[in-house]
Amino acid sequence: MTHFSENIILRKAQFPNTRYQGSKLKLVNWIGENVKFLDxxxxxxxxxGTAAVSYMFKMKDKSVVYNDLLKFNYYTGAALIENSSELINYDDLNIVLSEQNDENYSLVQNIFKDVYFTDDENIFIDNYIYNLNSYFDHYSYKYAMLLWCLFQACIIKRPFNLFHRKNLYMRTNDVKRSFGNKVTWDKSFNWYIRKFTEELNQAIFDNGKQNISLNMDAMELDIDFDLVYIDTPYISINGSNVDYLHFYHFLEGLCGYEGWKDKIDFSKKHKPLKNIFNPWNYKDKISKAFVDLLNKYRKSHIVISYRSDGIPSIEFLVDTLKKLKKNVTVFSYGEYRYVLSQNGKSQEMLILGYD
Ligand SMILES: C[S@@+](CC[C@H](N)C(=O)[O-])C[C@H]1O[C@@H](n2cnc3c(N)ncnc32)[C@H](O)[C@@H]1O
Structure with missing residues (x-):
């Protein structure tokens, strides 16, 4: 079996650096090493999410199904995992960056004025989406790739890299900052689109397998996997959760520009999408969701990324897995084996269930 790092050297393809809550990019080699004994x-x-783990498996020449509930993430999977050869060229960039300013494409300028980006940046985003929707096939990899570049540009230009608050003032106010990077925020969209295009093109490779990207609830997939990797949204012991739809609603809206307005919750200043129930966001629902999910995938090798202080507890997950799989092993990042943290610090965990 070839290792991730060796493969990178052989192929020169490289996963782009992204900024996403809960990304496992820093852990992929560790995850790959700990599952390599499985058939x-x-x-x-x-x-x-970012597809960092899918990409690691693609590098290892596995046949990969990437899936995420959010549409904007589906495009990440299509661009980086399903796509094996398509690249963005200068002509594509010239088309998508050309100024058209169609008056029907003014949603971001109107609805999100003073919320996340400056007026000029909002015009750029509307215009970019107009070009994408007018000149690119929505089912093409180029469409997915050019959207991905826009998402990365939007994320990097945001304080905290999120869309959870109306806080453009953090960028524009003339104050002393103890966080963030004004230079990074203020570089132009145009500059970032070119930068991310290069990074994305460099990441594309063919592993000779069929890889696909899906946009479904993980409970609704109907596929038999040899190995399933599970990295759910995280709820910490004090109950704070990561609601991905709420954190990234702006990107999700860009994927469905035409129907976007009707889905916005206008009662909130930052104009998020209306909430959609997802059990992974609720501390009183997540344990049952785990039991159902692990049962659903009981025929597969099960690999779970987790945090030592999550809800439900590691012990709950291990007990649930033990009812389904002959062997259950728990690893903690940076440690030889899992020991309950003495200082209460949250540790990155990997739980394996296999027969
Ligand atoms: C912790 S992140 C995954 C991070 C990913 N492993 C990475 O390295 O970038 C959890 C992901 O689950 C997705 N998600 C939330 N609820 C889901 C559901 N019911 N079905 C499928 N995906 C879901 C979120 O959109 C988010 O991208």
């Missing part, structure tokens, strides 16, 4: 080919990354 598997068909692999599901069913809470895929």
């Amino acid at each position: 598997f080919e068909n692999t599901g990354d069913i809470f895929g």
Whole structure:
């Protein structure tokens, strides 16, 4: 079996650096090393996020199914995992960056004025979406790739890299800052689109397998995986959760520009999408969601990324897995084996269930 790092050297392809809550990019080699003794080919990354883990498995020549509930993430999977050869060229960039300013494409300028980006930046975003929707096939990899570049540009230009508050003033006010990076925020969209295009093109490779990207609830997938990788939204012991739809609603809106307005919750200043129930966001619902999910995938090798202070507890997950799999092993990042943290610090964990 070839290792991730060796493969990178052989292929020169490289996963782009992204800024996303809960990304496992820093842990992928560790995850790959800990599962390499298992026999598997068909692999599901069913809470895929940035696709960092899918990409690691793609590098290892597995056949990968990337999945995420959010549409904007689906495009990440399409661009980086399903796509094996398409690249963005100068003509594509010239088209998508050309100034058209169609009056029907003014949603961001109107609804999000003073919320996340400056007026000029809002015009750029409306215009970019107009060009994408007018000149690119929505089912093409180029469409997914050019959207991905826009998402990365939007994220990097945001304080905290999120869309959870109306806080453009943090960028524009002339104050002394103890966080963030005004230079990073203020570089132009145009500059970032070109930068991310290069990074994305460099990440594309063919592993000779069929890889696909899906946009479904992980509970609704109907695929038999040899190995399923599970990295759900995290709820900490004090109950604070990561609601991905709420944190990234702006990007989700860009994926469905035409129907976007009707889905916005206008009662809130930062104009998020209306909430959609998801059990992974609720501390009183998440344990049952885990039991159902692990049962659903009981025929697969199960690999769970987790945090030592999560709800439900590691012990709960291990007990649940032990009812389904012959072997259950728990690893903690940076430690030889899992020991309950003495200083209460949250540790990155990996839980394996296999027969
Ligand atoms: C912790 S993140 C995954 C991070 C990912 N492993 C990475 O390295 O970037 C959890 C992901 O689950 C997705 N998600 C939330 N609820 C989901 C559901 N019911 N089905 C599938 N995906 C879901 C979120 O959109 C988010 O991208």
